[in-house]
Amino acid sequence: MSQSGGWEVEINRQIQLFDKQAKRYAKPLNQNSFNYRLRKKLLQSANGDILELSVGAGTNFQFYSKDAKITAVDFSPIMIERARIRAAQETLDVVFLKANVEEAELEDNRFDTVISTLSLCSYPNPEKVLARMVHWVKPDGQILLMEHGLSTNPVFAWLQNKANPFLLKRLGCHQNRDILKLVGASSLRINKIESFWLNSVHLIWASPRNK
Template identity: 40%
Template sequence: MAADSREIRRRYDRLAPWFDGLESVLEGLFFRRWRKRLWAEVQGQHILEVGVGTGKNFPFYPADARVTAIDFSPNMLTIAQRKRERKGLSAELALMDVQALDYADNCFDTVIASFVFCSVPRPRKGLKELYRVCKPGGQVLLLEHVLSANRIMAALMRLCNPLTVRLFGANINRETVKNVQSCPFRHIYVDPASGDMIKLIRAVK
């Protein structure tokens, strides 16, 4: 694992015990609704969730699908494992970096991630990995924080970004739609209702 990935992982390991509490207000007001909308788009029988974190998406897992979920933070994954056991889920959890997935080409019907690529050191490399493991005709679904299209807000986000990376390991100035467009997907759809700084993206391989 590269040095920058190790540093981000250490930050998430440090935050893991308090992570759900830190995001509880935003989760209740905004994020949970969008997670539900994201998972409603899932298709197929074999699903990969990238960046499972503490397991916030567990309530939305399809009952009739095989779900594999990964995270690069051991401490976050430990919390997810405990939640999985309490909920009686059959999902397979694995410690893995999205920038180097240990899966064969073309093996998942849907690859899904929520609020993950703000913290991936090399996001285009990670997105190319998602493309690689997705089956032809399959889809990659993303719910992501992005840089505002408003110039003043974008300037403020760029100004604050070094602090948010240092404190939380998350970038608030990512241009994730452009990064997805750099991959050879056949079709990319951005939900127009998902707003200026949060985007729901569907990319078909």
């Protein structure tokens, strides 16, 4: 099998995995939950022309201003169906693009805010996605990330490494990526970081470094 053929098989497998999880992703967040509070804390900074990558079932829509203009990308058609329902419930102006984020065709220097929440764990090439964020955001725009990865706690990190093969196969999600290292090596300028859960979950406020 060619390298490109293997990549297509992997992407198709991921699409099937996330299609199956769409119903779970569409469940409303408990407003007292850690997940809800972190998303709200990060996304209150979102403004202007917003690009959300791997939008899933539209969980973040509840945190956006009603007058926001949103472009939402995801490769799962069933996730997008769920997100359309959520957008209508929230009366938001959303343009949906069904595409693999690593290959999506979007205008450079267009967006005021680029958002990724819990998606860098799933891309085959997260470095490529971070580089594309910098191209898509305006020179004075912002990049907002909520991501999980390898803990600095050795016991928890050991558990993450042990669980990774099973959870990657079942959920399409890497548990042990070093998110801060990935972001630090990218063209993002990190303006602020808040870390939680033994330094395994991070809120990152960033901007493009090379513009």
